[in-house]
Amino acid sequence: xxxxxxxxxxxxxxxxxxxxxxxxxxxxxxxxxxxxxxxxxxxxxxxxxxxxxxxxxxxxxxxxxxxxxxxxxxxxxxxxxxxxxxxxxxxxxxxxxxxxxxxxxxxxxxxxxxxxxxxxxxxxxxxxxxxxxxxxxxxxxxxxxxxxxxxxxxxxxxxxxxxxxxxxxxxx
Amino acid sequence: xxxxxxxxxxxxxxxxxxxxxxxxxxxxxxxxxxxxxxxxxxxxxxxxxxxxxxxxxxxxxxxxxxxxxxxxxxxxxxxxxxxxxxxxxxxxxxxxxxxxxxxxxxxxxxxx
Numbered sequence: 001x002x003x004x005x006x007x008x009x010x011x012x013x014x015x016x017x018x019x020x021x022x023x024x025x026x027x028x029x030x031x032x033x034x035x036x037x038x039x040x041x042x043x044x045x046x047x048x049x050x051x052x053x054x055x056x057x058x059x060x061x062x063x064x065x066x067x068x069x070x071x072x073x074x075x076x077x078x079x080x081x082x083x084x085x086x087x088x089x090x091x092x093x094x095x096x097x098x099x100x101x102x103x104x105x106x107x108x109x110x111x112x113x114x115x116x117x118x119x120x121x122x123x124x125x126x127x128x129x130x131x132x133x134x135x136x137x138x139x140x141x142x143x144x145x146x147x148x149x150x151x152x153x154x155x156x157x158x159x160x161x162x163x164x165x166x167x168x169x170x171x172x
Numbered sequence: 173x174x175x176x177x178x179x180x181x182x183x184x185x186x187x188x189x190x191x192x193x194x195x196x197x198x199x200x201x202x203x204x205x206x207x208x209x210x211x212x213x214x215x216x217x218x219x220x221x222x223x224x225x226x227x228x229x230x231x232x233x234x235x236x237x238x239x240x241x242x243x244x245x246x247x248x249x250x251x252x253x254x255x256x257x258x259x260x261x262x263x264x265x266x267x268x269x270x271x272x273x274x275x276x277x278x279x280x281x282x283x284x
Contacts, residue, residue: 055195056191107226107241107242107243107244110239110241110242110270110273111239111241111242112226112227112228112239112241112242112243112244113226113242113244115227125270131268132266132267132268133241133266133267133268133269133270133273134265134266135204135240135241135242135243135265135266135267135273136245136263136265137243137244137245137246139263139265140198140201140263142191142194142195142198142201142263142264143263143264143265143266145191146264146266147266150266150268151266157266157267157268157272158262158264158265159240159264159265159266159267159272159273160267160272162240162260162262162265162275163275163277164204164205164206164207164238164240164260164275164277165206165207165208165209165277166206166207166208166258166260
């Protein structure tokens with residue numbers, strides 16, 4: 001699998017337009033990340049924490065975790081957005097300075113685990129505008145890293161070209 | 173250390189790029205399923221849709237649709253049909269829109 005930077009396709013226009021000049025000019029591609037847990041089982045959190053381990057070394061890429069939403073440029077949300085966390089989520093988002101990015105981490109905020117009911121909202125994009133979706137249950141640190149670099153505009157999106165059709169010779 | 177220092181000076185950047193090679197354990201990561209269209213029959217697709225605990229699979233006319241975002245890579249569909257469903261081996265799945273995560277696979281195996 002090649003990790004060369006993919007050429008930006010037409011589908012990335014929305015993200016590129018928002019990022020171009022704004023985040024790169026303001027932060028020099030360096031971002032501070034705030035994570036918020038909206039009812040996650042904490043496995044996504046442990047994978048996010050592994051990003052700081054020497055194997056992945058998030059700091060070399062100019063990405064840092066911050067405990068304060070007012071210092072954060074990127075919000076990583078895990079969990080199925082339980083309704084009791086909804087106001088906290090909105091306050092966190094409102095407290096972040098512009099420009100800001102939202103990344104949904106794992107199958108829960110992507111609607112794979114819980115349907116919308118009286119306890120959970122089920123999907124993060126019902127509450128906040130989401131810029132990058134990272135599938136996985138949990139997403140591995142490599143998948144998180146790819147998602148973060150996609151958000152910062154350093155990597156191209158690979159999933160567009162994926163068709164999930166296995167090679168025909170594997171058929172009997 | 174000195175090598176890193178001079179390399180950084182030469183390139184005017186001290187940070188490295190996204191992992192140039194994958195981790196040795198990357199092949200062991202659970203990944204969403206990949207499908208063999210010739211092995212998919214309508215009866216089998218019904219079984220697959222029923223076995224998915226997260227509602228990531230559904231049938232759309234003559235296609236099997238999968239929402240990679242909803243898939244929890246549990247592997248139940250691979251156990252139901254090991255000949256038609258294999259692990260895709262792809263885990264770098266981040267997308268900028270949920271529509272990019274929905275894939276459609278033609279059902280070519282007939283009624284079965």
